[in-house]
Amino acid sequence: MTEGLPTRAVFLPDRLDFSFAxxxxxxxxxxxxxxxxxxxxxxxxxxxxxxxxxxxxxxxQIAAAALAVLFPFAAAGLWMLASWGPIIWLLCAAGEIIMYAGFPQYFGNKPVVIVSYALVAALYCAFRAALQIRQRRQAMQQARSAASDDALG
Structure with missing residues (x-):
């Protein structure tokens, strides 16, 4: 009865997806x-x-006003798992890194902040790489499956 109808792929989140979220x-x-x-x-x-x-x-005044607006905005995007959330976070992180590493005479020197942003960025990149590798493996498996189905049918 459902033969010939197009099927939709169903996304089932796994441990990697939950960890990233x-x-x-x-x-x-x-x-x-x-x-x-x-x-x-x-x-x-x-x-x-x-x-x-x-x-x-x-x-x-400039830095505090900008970051007071951007940090909650980034928090909302990250919480909703929106694609723009990490981008706004990157703007905030870059702003504070520039403040503390580029202009320590004005803002002070806070190496802990700089290192923490680097660690968060590295973890984010590792998660995205793992998700990309998993997606490629799944695509290759689907392609093999489709090729074997074509050979059989």
Whole structure:
């Protein structure tokens, strides 16, 4: 009865997919915390020098305002597993790396932040490579299966 009808491939997530989703959501939580930190800094809730927007030097005002908006935006994209989430995270990470590595005289030197972003980026690349390898293997298996079906039929 269903012979001759086109079939749809069904995607069944496996352990790699779940791990990648958990990784992205963990990064999303960290981005949200960083965004909250920048908002706390902007509204002046935290006591201390340079922790109120009107008392910050202009370079901190620009960086804090941009990152206060971008980090929660990246968190939303990462949590939803949207394709643009990692791109916005990369903008945030690049901004902070440029701040702390490129201009330590203005923003301070935070090598832990730089190393942590490098580790997260390396893990992301490893996940994407593993997903790509799995996809190629599945495509090759489907091609072999189709070729053997054609030879038999």
């Amino acid at each position: 958990a990784f992205l959501r963990l990064v999303a939580c960290l981005c949200l915390l960083q965004g909250i930190f920048y908002w706390v800094r902007l509204i002046g809730y935290y006591p201390g020098d340079l922790y109120r927007f009107d008392l910050m030097p202009i370079h901190w």
